[in-house]
Amino acid sequence: MTTASDRSLKDRAAEVMPGGVYGHLSTGKLSPNYPQFFAKAKGAHLWDVEGRKYLDFMCAFGPNLLGYGHDAVNAAYVDQLALGDVMTGPSPVAVELAETFVDMVDGVDWVLFCKNGNDATTAALMTARKHTGKATIVRAKGAYHGSAPWCALGDAGVGPHDQADQIFHRYNDVEDLERAVKQAGGDLAAIFVSPIKHDIIIDQELPDPAYARRARELCDETGALLVVDNVRAGFRLTRGCSWTAMGVTPDLSSWGKSLANGHALSALTGADVCKAAASQIFVTGSFWFAAAPMAAALVTLRILRETDYLEHTVRLAEKLRTGLHAAAQRHGFGLRQTGPAQIPLVTFEDDPELKLTNAWTGALVQRGVYFHPYHNMFFCAAMTEGDIDHALEQADGAFADIKG
Ligand SMILES: Cc1ncc(COP(=O)(O)O)c(C=O)c1O
Numbered sequence: 398m399t400t401a402s403d404r405s406l407k408d409r410a411a412e413v414m415p416g417g418v419y420g421h422l423s424t425g426k427l428s429p430n431y432p433q434f435f436a437k438a439k440g441a442h443l444w445d446v447e448g449r450k451y452l453d454f455m456c457a458f459g460p461n462l463l464g465y466g467h468d469a470v471n472a473a474y475v476d477q478l479a480l481g482d483v484m485t486g487p488s489p490v491a492v493e494l495a496e497t498f499v500d501m502v503d504g505v506d507w508v509l510f511c512k513n514g515n516d517a518t519t520a521a522l523m524t525a526r527k528h529t530g531k532a533t534i535v536r537a538k539g540a541y542h543g544s545a546p547w548c549a550l551g552d553a554g555v556g557p558h559d560q561a562d563q564i565f566h567r568y569n570d571v572e573d574l575e576r577a578v579k580q581a582g583g584d585l586a587a588i589f590v591s592p593i594k595h596d597i598i599i600d601q602e603l604p605d606p607a608y609a610r611r612a613r614e615l616c617d618e619t620g621a622l623l624v625v626d627n628v629r630a631g632f633r634l635t636r637g638c639s640w641t642a643m644g645v646t647p648d649l650s651s652w653g654k655s656l657a658n659g660h661a662l663s664a665l666t667g668a669d670v671c672k673a674a675a676s677q678i679f680v681t682g683s684f685w686f687a688a689a690p691m692a693a694a695l696v697t698l699r700i701l702r703e704t705d706y707l708e709h710t711v712r713l714a715e716k717l718r719t720g721l722h723a724a725a726q727r728h729g730f731g732l733r734q735t736g737p738a739q740i741p742l743v744t745f746e747d748d749p750e751l752k753l754t755n756a757w758t759g760a761l762v763q764r765g766v767y768f769h770p771y772h773n774m775f776f777c778a779a780m781t782e783g784d785i786d787h788a789l790e791q792a793d794g795a796f797a798d799i800k801g
Contacts, residue, residue, distance in 0.1 A: 400432070400445070400446065400447045400449075402434075402446045402447055403432050403433055403434055403445065403446055403447070406433065406434045406446065407433050407434075410433075417433075418433055420544070421458055421772070422458070427755075427758075427759070427769075427770065428755055428756070428758065428759030428762070428770075429759075430759040430760070430762045430763045431759070431762050432445035432446070432447075432449070432451075432762075434446050436448070438453070438457075438461075438465035438466065439464075439465050439466045440464040440465055440466070440777075440779035441453060441464060441465075441777055441779040441780045441781075441784055442465070443465075443767065449765065450765060451762070451765050451766065451767040452765060452766050452767065452780075452784055452787060452788055453465075453767045453777075454766070454767055454768050454769070454774040454775065454776070454788070455767055455769055455772075455774055455775060456774075456775035456776070456777050457659060458654070458772070458775070459628075459629050459633075459654035459655055459775055460654045460655055460658070460659040461655070461658065461659050461775070461777050462632060462633070462654075462655035462658055462697070462706070462775075462777055462778065463658045463697065463700055463706060463777060463778045463779065464658075464777050464778060464779025465659065465777075465779070467658055467659075467697075467700075467779075469696050469700065470657070470658045470659075470660075470693045470696045470697055470700075471693070472696075473692040473693055473695065473696040474657075474660055474689045474690070474692055474693040475689075476692065477490065477688050477689040477691070477692035477693075478689045480688070481688060482687050482688050482689040483683070483684055483686075483687045483688075484686075484688070486686075487686040487688065488686075488688035488691070488692075490688050490691045490692050490695065491510065491686055491688070491691055493695060494508070494510075494691045494694055494695050494698075495507070495508040495510075497695060497698055497699075498664065498666060498698070501636070501637070501698060501701075501702065502636075502637045502638055502650075502666065503637050503638060503641050503646065504638055504641065504646035504647065504668055505638070505650070505666040505667070505668070506667065506668050506669040506672060507666065507667055507669070507672050507675065508664050508665070508666050509664060509665040509666075509667075509675055509680070510662065510663070510664050510685055510686065510691070511663045511664065511665065511680070511682060511685045512661050512662065512663055512682055512684055512685055513543070513653060513661070513663055514542075514543055514626075514628030514629075514651060514652075514653030514654060514663050515542070515543025515544055515545050515548075516663055516665075516680070516682065516685070517628065517651035517652060517653055517663045517664055517665040518542040518543050518545075518548065518589075518624075518626055518628065518651045519543065519545050519547065519680075520651075520665040520675070520678065520680045521587070521589070521622075521624045521626075521649045521650075521651050521665055522534060522547060522586075522587065522589075522624075523678040523680065524622070524649060524665070524667065524671055524674045524675045524678055525586040525587035525621070525622040525624065525648075525649065525671070525674075526586045526587075527674040527675075527677055527678050528586075528622060528670075528671045528673075528674035529585070529586045529587075529620060529621060529622065531583070531584045531585060531586040531621070532562040532584055532586055533562045533563070533564060533581040533582075533584040533585050533586055534562065534563050534564075534585075534586055534587045534588070534589055535563075535564045535565075535566060535574070535577040535578055535581060535585065535587070535588045535589070536563060536564075536565060536566075536588070536589035536590070537565065537566060537567070537568040537589075537590060537591070537594070538565040538566065538567060538568075539568075539594075539596040539599070540568065540589070540590070540591050540594070540596060540626075541591075541596070541597075541629075542589060542591075542626055542628075542651075543628075546559035546560070547559055547560060547563075548560075562584070564577045564580050564581055565577065568590070568591075568594040568602065568604075568608075569594065569602055569604065569605045569608045570608070571605075571607055571608050571611045574588070574608065574611060574612060574615065575611070575615070578615045578619065578621075581619075585619045585620075585621040586621055586622065587616075587621050587622045587623070587624050587649075588612050588615065588616055588621060588622075588623055588624065589624045589626060590604075590609075590612060590623075590624070590625055590626065591625070591626045591629070591630065592604065592625055592626070592627055592630045592631075592634060592639030592640055593630055593634070593639075593736060593737065593740070595629060595630065595736060595740065595742075595773050597771050597772050597773075598744075598751070598771045600733060600735040600736075600742065600744075601735040601736030601737075601740070601741075601742045601773060602735070602736075603736070603737065604640065604643065606643045606644075606645075609640050609643045609645040610643070610644070610645055612645070613645045613646075613647075616648070622647075622648040622649055622671055623645075623647045623648050623649070624647060624648070624649045624650070624651070625638065625639060625640050625647040625649075625650045625651075626650070626651045627639050627650050627651060627652050628651050628652060628653040628654055628663065629654060629740075629773075630737075630740060631650075631652045631653075631654070631655060631656070632655050632656075632701055632707075633655070633707075633710075633737070633739055633740055633775070634737060634740075635707070636701055636702065636707065638650055646668070647668075648667060648668050648670060648671055649665060649666070649667045649668075649671065650665070650666045650667070651663070651664075651665055651666075652664045652665075652666065655697070656694050656697065657690045657691070657693040657694035657697055658693060658694075658697040659693075660689065660690035660693040660694070661684070661687070661690050662687075662690040662691060662693070662694050704778070706778035709778055710739045710776040710777065710778055710780070711737075711738060711739050713739075713776060713780050713781075713782065713784075713785050714737075714738035714739040714741065714776050715738045716782070716785050717738070717741075717785050717788060717789065718734050718738045718741065720785070720789040720792075721734065721743065721789070721792055722734065724789060724792050724793045724796060725796060727793070727796075728793075728796035728797065728800060729800075730745060730746075730753070730796060731745065731746030731747070732744070732745060732746065733745065733746055736773055739775070739776045740773050740774070740775060740776075741773060741774050742771075742772075742773045742774070743768065743774070744770070744771070745757070751770055751771060753799065754770045754771070755770045756799040757770075757795050757796065757798075757799050758770040760794075760795035760798040760799055761791055761792060761795045764791040764794055764795060765791065766787070766788050766791045766792070766795075
């Protein structure tokens, strides 16, 4: 709940930071019950600046996959920090991590490390343009790939040419994809897709295998590159590349968020076919080779390989989905629960303006369970059966709260 301290921090932030807290972490569009600032996080929980505890179903919008402050991951981070982090050259850990990635994920022959997801998606765009010598990209309407001018939301500060050479299509619509590719004529550099449709506000969609296969074929027919943007869903659907289960291997994939379980690291991975192009584009950053996040990522990837983190989160997520459905019905509400259970979007039926959804998630936050009304949520491996029971109990209470 917004408290005096939280309000005062928001006021102070507004004085010295543009818009106060900006971007996806801003609570500006949420119910006033949402705290803006957090003092600490551990496992599946957050504590606001008044010490109130929340079971967190946002997981920092994705980076928290194994649990906040994961002991083994953080020990590797701290050990590497003592040895050297940002240095005049990379640490050997960079090579070890790239080798690990290549061994672990099918279709990945090389890795280019960077910091944020947007660095990786931008490097994908540049690699595709260099590889093909063409400019146009086809991507899905409503899909988010970052905040650089080529993919920023809205037009504030975006120049008239920044988003030129882009053609949009409807996700999962084979005919519309074919139409967009045809419209690109001979100038197609890449088809960009997210592994699932995880746009904000509207229902999420799993990929239709026919759509995924057609995207691959169209790239093969035209010489364009297929880019799967795994920044948000990576390692949450499978331990490998998100479309491999459908028999579709992308040429390029972007990763970030959970790669180092909350430490700042992202990556563009690719197939041999476009390695030369990736080596010719100019991309770099002062902190891209920081060794401590890479040491954290090495441990994260080992844990992903060696534990049942994925099966565990899916099991808990399905329990929550089933329990929420039953609780909503008991109170006479209908819920729309879309997307994979472990990356869920939960809204109410017949609630186009999200009034009920906002009221319910606001009530849940007040009860110490952090749900989001219009962005997909995330599970982490630190959650327990007891946490889900607690969330269901509070969800039941929140349905009762909003009935009036
Ligand atoms: C699918 C996808 N791609 C790219 C990005 C950009 O990542 P970052 O915010 O780390 O720059 C995001 C961020 O939410 C994302 O969800």
